[in-house]
Amino acid sequence: MSNKLENTDRLCLHTITTKPWSIEIALEQYAGAGVRGITIWRDTLEGRDLKKIRRRIMDAGLEVVSLCRGGFFPSADETERERAVLDNLEAVHEAEAVGAPSIVLVPGADPRQPLEDSRRQIEEGILRINEEAKKAGVRLSIEPLHPMYADTRSAVNTLSQANDMCDRIGDSNVGVAVDVYHLWWDPSLGEQIESSARHGRLFAFHVCDWLSPTSDLLYDRGLMGEGCIPVPEIRGKMEEAGFHGFIEVEIFSTRRWSMDQSRNLKDIIEAYFQHT
Numbered sequence: 657m658s659n660k661l662e663n664t665d666r667l668c669l670h671t672i673t674t675k676p677w678s679i680e681i682a683l684e685q686y687a688g689a690g691v692r693g694i695t696i697w698r699d700t701l702e703g704r705d706l707k708k709i710r711r712r713i714m715d716a717g718l719e720v721v722s723l724c725r726g727g728f729f730p731s732a733d734e735t736e737r738e739r740a741v742l743d744n745l746e747a748v749h750e751a752e753a754v755g756a757p758s759i760v761l762v763p764g765a766d767p768r769q770p771l772e773d774s775r776r777q778i779e780e781g782i783l784r785i786n787e788e789a790k791k792a793g794v795r796l797s798i799e800p801l802h803p804m805y806a807d808t809r810s811a812v813n814t815l816s817q818a819n820d821m822c823d824r825i826g827d828s829n830v831g832v833a834v835d836v837y838h839l840w841w842d843p844s845l846g847e848q849i850e851s852s853a854r855h856g857r858l859f860a861f862h863v864c865d866w867l868s869p870t871s872d873l874l875y876d877r878g879l880m881g882e883g884c885i886p887v888p889e890i891r892g893k894m895e896e897a898g899f900h901g902f903i904e905v906e907i908f909s910t911r912r913w914s915m916d917q918s919r920n921l922k923d924i925i926e927a928y929f930q931h932t
């Protein structure tokens with residue numbers, strides 16, 4: 657295992673990482689910088705003709721890794737749960753239109769009900785959209801989120817829980833997304849990555865860093881190398897388990913969004929080579 661990445665062939669950026677850029681500018685800039693993969697956040701597609709976007713992606717020589725994001729299935733309110741299913745079906749069709757082979761599911765949670773209820777509703781939601789997703793050729797990646805988000809964003813907080821959920825669903829179209837920000841602290845991470853790999857469900861790998869101290873629990877992520885997450889070590893575990901897909905940089909940071917975005921992109925590529 658090499659600790660250094662030698663080229664940008666496996667580098668993917670989430671459009672949210674360069675939030676001030678429109679999808680059109682992001683495509684142009686990423687391609688110009690040698691980035692090969694793009695994970696598209698749905699907000700960037702608003703008001704766009706998806707066929708045109710698909711063409712631009714192909715012209716730029718980029719590969720869509722995922723559409724981000726679906727999920728947010730749980731609610732104590734049944735009408736809201738139905739609305740979430742419809743929204744996820746729409747995401748499936750958007751993914752198909754832009755050529756995304758998978759959708760990242762942020763599972764969701766509702767503080768008005770027990771976590772167990774939210775987990776059950778996540779599973780029900782996934783089962784409701786999975787057939788349509790399969791028809792569209794779109795895989796579903798469950799992304800466990802750090803437990804600090806267990807109130808409203810995710811009742812699935814460890815890779816072990818995500819693996820258990822995949823076992824219960826029992827369909828190869830449903831797998832997991834491993835995000836170092838959410839899972840770096842878990843002593844069973846290596847074991848769970850191996851378990852995901854054994855079942856052929858290691859679909860995605862997201863990187864950034866945990867700043868210490870962190871000033872905002874959502875919008876203060878760091879570049880790889882700026883914080884305390886052993887990113888190269890976790891990448892090593894992914895690769896030892898057989899994962900050789902894209903390494904997706906996903907950084908929500910009001911600090912970095914306020915920078916010149918060309919500078920932001922340069923810093924990301926440097927951090928990718930040196931600290932990933």
Ligand code: ZN
Nearest residue numbers: 799835862906
């Ligand atoms: Zn992520």
